[in-house]
Amino acid sequence: MADLLIKLEQVKKIYKTGEAEVEVLRNLSLTVPPGEAVAVMGPSGSGKSTLLSIIGGLNLPNEGKVIIDGIDLYCLNRERRADFRREYLGFVFQHFQLIPYLTAVQNTMLPLTTTRYPARKKREMAMQALERVGMERKCNRLPNQLSGGEQERVAIARAIVNAPPLMLADEPTGNLDTTTAQDIMKLFSSLNKSGLTILMVTHNPENTKYMKRTIAMQDGVIVSDTDSLAVVAGNEIEFRESAGELR
Amino acid sequence: MSLLQIALYNLNRRKSKGFFIFTSLVLASAAVVAILIIISTMQDEISEQLADVGANIVITADRGGLTFQYGGITIPELVFDSVTLTEADLDAIDTIPDRDMIIAVAPKLIGTVSSEDQTIVLMGVDLPGELAVKPWLRFNDSGKKIDKPVEETSYDGQVEMMEMDYEALILDRMVDVPVLGNDEAIIGGVMAEELGISEHDSLELGGKEYNLIAVFEETGYSEDSQLFVPLGEVQDLLDRPGELTMIELTADLSKIDESLLIAQLENALPHAKVTGVKQAVMRRNELLNTIGRFGAFSGSLIVSASFFTALLTIFASVKERTREIGIFRAIGFRAKDILTIIIAEALLVGFIAGITGYHLGLAVAHKISPALTGIMLSGSWEITALLITVVLTAITGSLAGVLPAIKAARLDPAEALRFN
Structure with missing residues (x-):
């Protein structure tokens, strides 16, 4: 594995809406070493979700380089980027994004669908991932038979089933109550301790205490990049006020 | 879990759309089978009669x-x-x-x-x-x-x-x-x-x-x-x-x-x-060809109507599944995997519709032929005809799935994930 798992150099992203152009990311640079757990905070429109989708190979930047584990992501074509996502990334989407007609274990197996593993091995891997998130007993339930927290756990199991080095999460607790959100964040922390690098977009400053590092974004630039403990301890008053305002 | 299983699960979930495509393909294949059987019988009958007519x-x-x-x-x-x-x-x-x-x-x-x-x-x-x-x-x-x-x-x-x-x-x-x-x-x-x-x-x-x-x-x-x-x-x-x-x-x-x-x-x-006496033979062939052309024309009209019905239904289905396709792409499915899922669905429906359509067409032909043509059908169930019907219906179904599948495969995953 490279010294830096994520390396962004002068990344610029512009969205065009009719005649208007909105610069969502402005020459943004960022490095994340392996094993890091990074929370990205910021108000709506600050560019945090765009940042996540660019790191995830889903959104082509207008300028700059995105290097993940030594691979220049946007030198790859669309299909190779899909392969890259399957092998290197786990996604936890906002609103869980489970496939409604597939059971928990089938949803978990999805990233393995196009791999060469035999069917039994795929199921075995999915069950192991579900065990890690505490969902093995409800593996045969459909998403609509699960609570929000349970669906989130299945979404996390799907993200880690192929043992990727990096997990990207977009507002993973946005639709959960406080207690469930804390459980999910504890799970994230536990996964990070086991070696998984996590980059999480969140609106909730409480979630940052489970991350090692917190980045604040505004208008497409990083306005703050600090140790999360400092944020939680209140030593970075300016940052907290900023985050609170931005919420 | 395979792409085919995903296709099957989706069909099971979206029964009404699947049934709509199935019905249009069944009706088309049944109509074509019935037309071809009746025309073929008429051709045989005319051929037999003409063979007997005159020196x-x-x-x-x-x-x-x-x-x-x-x-x-x-x-x-x-x-x-x-x-x-x-x-x-x-x-x-x-x-x-x-x-x-x-x-x-x-x-x-x-x-x-x-x-x-x-x-x-x-x-x-x-x-x-x-x-x-x-x-x-x-x-x-x-x-x-x-x-x-x-x-x-x-x-x-x-x-x-x-x-x-x-x-x-x-x-x-x-x-x-x-x-x-x-x-x-x-x-x-x-x-x-x-x-x-x-x-x-x-x-x-x-x-x-x-x-x-x-x-x-x-x-x-x-x-x-x-x-x-x-x-x-x-x-x-x-x-x-x-x-x-x-x-x-x-x-x-x-x-x-x-x-x-x-x-x-x-x-x-x-x-x-x-x-x-080539003239008689040529006249006979011309008559048979005319009947055959009429059958081919009618059949192609019916198949076209069915094709477009299936096409529009699959397009609607793909639009409905935009976000789902975005998820597939985001977690590493290739464009060809998306194509495979959608075409497999159409192919499966077409396959079953072909089997059903052949039998329905055969039954209809036997029922209406005496009333329409005054000819009792002698044709019966044939494995070759069944296979041809099934293959052609499945091809029609899957062709109807190609355009929507290409559209789905080209979806930008980031856009698709934002789709409501």
């Missing part, structure tokens, strides 16, 4: 010189009055390998005699054979049976074939085939009118009285102006014992290639000229 091979003496036309065939010997065909040639015909394909043989001697200052064209014929190769010949007042015994047999199979011709061509009317006695004749309608004679009158030819047992209805052909007398009588009258001017044959050309049969006849009769 389709004419054997004449292979001579040059002046000629005249008889029924579209060149007859050379009448002018020279020199005949090289004999009754022995009939035996030679019986020796060809595919003799079974010849369903009627009509030998004849053509000549002229004078009667009461009139020149009469004489046709020395074997009546059952003549009627078999000219089924359009009808007796005037045909409802009335001729009080004559039915000939047992003349040449192998001829009487049997006569019954078939009459059934097919004179519909339900049953007509017995009379034996023409040595002092009897049948006269063409135009000649009877010109001579002012009719049935039961008599006519003197070469000093012998011949009773007219029937008058043929006018047909517009040369037979209208001919007098039909037993072959042996004409040979005596013309002093040409055993000789023949020509031999007309009716063969079942639906079962044997005409050129092959002609080759066999030429081999058996090296001194004769064997001619296929």
Whole structure:
């Protein structure tokens, strides 16, 4: 594995809406070493979700380089980027994004669908991932038979089933109550301790205490990049006020 | 978990859309199967009838010189009055390998005699054979049976074939085939009118009285102006014992290639000229082709309608699943994987629709064919036809899925994930 798992150099992203152009990311640079757990905070429109989708190979930047584990992501074509996502990334989407007609274990197996593993091995891997998130007993339930927290756990199991080095999460607790959100964040922390690098977009400053590092974004630039403990301890008053305002 | 399983699970979830595509494909395949079965049966029926209608091979003496036309065939010997065909040639015909394909043989001697200052064209014929190769010949007042015994047999199979011709061509009317006695004749309608004679009158030819047992209805052909007398009588009258001017044959050309049969006849009769009546064959083929083209046109219209119904339904389904496709792409599915899922769904529906459509079409064809065409279908369940139907329906279904699948595969995953 490279010294830096994520390396962004002068990344610029512009969205065009009719005649208007909105610069969502402005020459943004960022490095994340392996094993890091990074929370990205910021108000709506600050560019945090765009940042996540660019790191995830889903959104082509207008300028700059995105290097993940030594691979220049946007030198790859669309299909190779899909392969890259399957092998290197786990996604936890906002609103869980489970496939409604597939059971928990089938949803978990999805990233393995196009791999060469035999069917039994795929199921075995999915069950192991579900065990890690505490969902093995409800593996045969459909998403609509699960609570929000349970669906989130299945979404996390799907993200880690192929043992990727990096997990990207977009507002993973946005639709959960406080207690469930804390459980999910504890799970994230536990996964990070086991070696998984996590980059999480969140609106909730409480979630940052489970991350090692917190980045604040505004208008497409990083306005703050600090140790999360400092944020939680209140030593970075300016940052907290900023985050609170931005919420 | 495989792509095929995902397709199956999705079909199971979206039953109404799947059923809609299924129904349109079933109706299309059933309609096409029914049309093709009915047309195919009609073609077989027409082919069988046309194969039985009239002579389709004419054997004449292979001579040059002046000629005249008889029924579209060149007859050379009448002018020279020199005949090289004999009754022995009939035996030679019986020796060809595919003799079974010849369903009627009509030998004849053509000549002229004078009667009461009139020149009469004489046709020395074997009546059952003549009627078999000219089924359009009808007796005037045909409802009335001729009080004559039915000939047992003349040449192998001829009487049997006569019954078939009459059934097919004179519909339900049953007509017995009379034996023409040595002092009897049948006269063409135009000649009877010109001579002012009719049935039961008599006519003197070469000093012998011949009773007219029937008058043929006018047909517009040369037979209208001919007098039909037993072959042996004409040979005596013309002093040409055993000789023949020509031999007309009716063969079942639906079962044997005409050129092959002609080759066999030429081999058996090296001194004769064997001619296929290609015009009749061409007309028959044209008729069959027209029917076939109509079937193909109707079928393609139905299939097109079904194709577009399936296409629009799959497009709607893909739009509904935009976010789902975005998830697939985000977690590493390739564009071809998305294509595979959507086309597999269409293919599966098409496969089942093909099986159902074939059986439905078969049932419908058997049910409606007698009412539409008056023909009872003889066709039954065939594995080859089933397989063809299933393959074509599945291809139609999957083709309908191609465009929506390409659209789905091209979806930007980031955009798709934001889709509501």
